[in-house]
């Protein structure tokens with residue numbers, strides 16, 4: 136969906152250069168077809184299981200994109216009152232919404248209780264007590280899940296690992312078993328699920344398989360029948376030729392056996408696997424500055440527009456919108472305009488011929504791209520554009536300077 140036609144980068148059948156000439160850079164550009172294909176591919180892999188797929192809204196919360204996913208049958212995994220309102224506005228049924236997070240506020244919990252969402256995945260004893268208290272005052276019984284911290288290392292970046300005992304998420308096995316035993320004291324809670332999420336950008340199925348074993352142990356020890364087992368998200372994608380997209384067929388068979396054995400419904404919460412490779416960030420080269428050891432290619436997108444490289448040292452490939460025939464040997468470093476050394480993107484030893492005022496695209500920025508953008512250095516939020524059935528649609532307008540300086 137996002138590839139070269141001849142030497143011109145295209146999204147679906149549109150030349151990106153043409154869009155770049157008509158819109159102020161930097162901007163995010165997505166392919167609706169790629170989103171649909173990824174979602175359908177995910178459904179296909181887990182077809183036998185017939186899971187509820189709750190798209191992880193933190194990865195991309197553009198309302199138009201949420202509506203596309205709703206149309207494909209997705210539910211939503213939300214982590215704030217704002218995300219909850221966004222998905223309800225997109226028309227996603229409360230019965231397909233799960234709410235995770237270690238620090239849900241009282242107001243956020245009230246909102247979720249009122250809307251009767253499928254599950255509030257509770258992460259501490261105090262949170263369960265609060266949900267119980269709030270449900271009692273609104274004369275309700277609230278459906279909850281318990282989030283387990285299985286103490287499993289997902290072997291991903293430390294900053295996006297969530298399933299080790301040292302990570303803040305979930306209840307330890309011991310605590311969770313204890314909570315299950317004492318749950319009767321909470322009359323306004325209905326325990327319907329056990330949930331896990333061990334991290335993000337996981338490229339091997341081994342940690343997932345290990346997690347299933349821990350879940351079995353919990354079911355055995357608590358003698359509880361969970362109506363739902365929420366296996367979270369975390370499925371990795373390939374950002375470079377070194378990283379191979381995770382293969383899920385084997386895991387799917389295992390989950391299928393598990394489902395039959397324990398007679399439960401399965402929930403997944405993928406974000407990156409659905410949206411990651413469906414978007415690019417288009418940017419213009421402002422200056423090329425030569426130093427002793429390398430050339431800095433200063434583009435107009437910065438860490439305010441796209442944080443992953445600065446935040447995690449994440450690699451994202453950068454490609455020219457028009458590919459020259461030959462490449463030259465030169466140390467190039469793509470950097471942005473923000474006044475921080477970490478406002479830099481990828482480096483190359485060999486690159487296509489480029490010059491000032493040419494355009495480039497940072498690839499695979501659909502997940503955790505636009506959602507992490509900020510007004511740092513008082514820069515406006517970039518536009519988001521979607522190619523959908525041959526149409527170029529602006530799905531978020533570029534913020535104007537007057538909007539930012541108002542407050």
Ligand code: LLP
Pocket residue numbers: 191193194212235236295332334335336367368369370404405406407408443447502503
């Ligand atoms: N479920 C829960 C409870 C989560 O915390 C997350 C992500 C997901 C599902 C979706 O994970 P995914 O399928 O997208 O891997 N900003 C970081 C990633 C943070 C992930 C946080 N939680 C990055 O840019 O890599």
